[in-house]
Amino acid sequence: MQAENKKDYFESSDGTLRIWIEQESSIHIKATTKxxxxxxxxxxxxxxxxxxxxxxxxxx
Known part of the structure; x- marks a missing residue:
């Protein structure tokens, strides 16, 4: 997994986990396999x- 510096989005190398900042007010997490x-x-x-x-x- 690799974080992008100062970006509002993180994704695991295999794409199964995503974290992002939505509208500068909340954090969203999606973590499921295909x-x-x-x-x-x-x-x-x-x-x-x-x-x-x-x-x-x-x-x-």
Missing amino acids: EGDPVELSESEALEIAEVLKDFASRI
């Missing part, structure tokens, strides 16, 4: 997403 199953995260992926969410939260 089969509709929940996305599983490793410890490092969860920590990376936590950092993305903290960054996004500080900007809305």
